[in-house]
Amino acid sequence: MKLNGKAWKFGDGISTDHIAPGRLFHLRSNLPELAKHVMEDARPEFAAAVQPGDFIVGGRNFGQGSSREHAPTIIKLAGVSAVLAKSIARIFFRNAINVGLPVIIMDTDTIAEGDKLEVDLAEGVVKNLTQGTSCRIPPLPPVMRKILADGGMVEHIKKHGGKLDLE
């Protein structure tokens, strides 16, 4: 499946406090409402303007900070098709896979704000349609590929009879 959309650029060190602020803690059991504030403390206009399929393009250490899985969940709920960044913080990475949000580690300096991108996860290719460039992305570890292919961790457990089946 190919993902298509335009790039929203963010800088280095975007934390889970930027993505899903602590001051909205009381909305954590109301994810559709929380999703209306996604990325609010990094770019207040983002949540209202993002289009289904768009990409979040970050710098270094995207998603650093707290373990709140609400962060990748509301990115996905907002319609974002994948997060591309130079590096991704560990817990955010795991959470993104569990909720079925693709994350791609690559040199994002080549992508400009608003560039049209096409991502082919199966082939491992990111095409920048605006700039006419393309780059290959390394495959995820097999464990993560398996969880993502099953549609996230909940579906994985249901599909494998209530067990982890990752060996």
Place this chain on the structure above:
Amino acid sequence: MGRTISEKILSAHAGVPMKAGEFAVVDVDLAYVQDGTGPLACRQFKAMGFKAAHKPEKKILFVDHASPSPRRELSNDHKFLREFARETGVQFSEIGRGISHSIVFEKYVNPGDVVVAADSHTCTGGALCTFATGMGSTDIAVAFGLGKTWLRCPETVKIRVEGPFPKGVYSKDLMLHIIGKIGADGANYEALELGGGTIRALPMHARITLSNMAVECGAKVGLIEPDEITHAWLREHGRDHKFPDLTPDKDAVYERVIEIDAAKLKPTIACPHFVDNTKTIDEAERVHVDQVFIGTCTNGRIEDLRIAAAILKGKSIKPGTRLIVTPSTVEVYRQAAEENLLQVFVVAGGLVTAPGCGACVGVHEGILGDDEVCVTTQNRNFCGRMGNPKGLIYLASPALAAATAIEGRIADPRQYV
């Protein structure tokens, strides 16, 4: 070939020898959540079709982030957690009992255990040589249902610290120095092993500060080899102090080794909005401070409160600056009351809140106003962390925080100790 501490612990829990870079499903000794991540974990537990928790006596739901609840949405989350505990038999830690990591440190974690929890500072357990690491709600729901999780065995960064701390320097300054040096992603996906003469001489509360902040340089765990101080802590807290040999092998393979001379350290702060934006007190601009916060899973233990109280005793907080003190657990609260430390804070003009996360996470009890400056003993200072993206947060030791409360601006603790 020799093995690191992580390789030893994970091999024992995977049932097969594990080397750095390998993946396995491992047994989990303890799993927990807090009130910010717990409701989602419980919903995912049900969505996955689990009916019963695996070893419910080793699964805990903590209410510490919004304790007591400041809003009805959160009261309903707490209610849901209590109901889940009743249904499944998992443990429940009520409002006012304290911060999850601090309570499991007092009562549950053991050297050589694997512990996972839905909170990034789970790595606090590393000070007792527990392979303790943070994950999200869904991963912990799996651990609740199966008593297992998947892990990648991490490469290890060895940090060796030698020499005595100069006056006014604490383990908080050391950890801020390390994070400033290697960066907020300097040990991403890796384990830290903290060792050397300085670490061996540190009391447990000071080790807690180090392991707690391992995640601030991206590390999965921050492990400290067990020694006499470890055994003494376990004995004092009524726990079995026999555990497998966790000494890293002499020929263990490290991704890199960092040597630090503790004698050269100075009181250190992290400036807004990143933990690795560190400065020594000599370089720091002495800006006016509106709020000082002492507490959290990083520096909210009784010894931390003693350090702050010793500085504040008989003094007054500068008008125009406010001080909030939040003991990390009810045990610390009780002890601080017994030692009259709470009295010292209140007489100096401060305020003491009930045990919990308090102002740390921006939910209640100390949200910053626009452009206000806070010096806090917590572990992170991200934009918006204390409830307002226009707030400015500086991280520091309890001594530097206490000195700051007296002067009303960022202060050098060396003249107070």
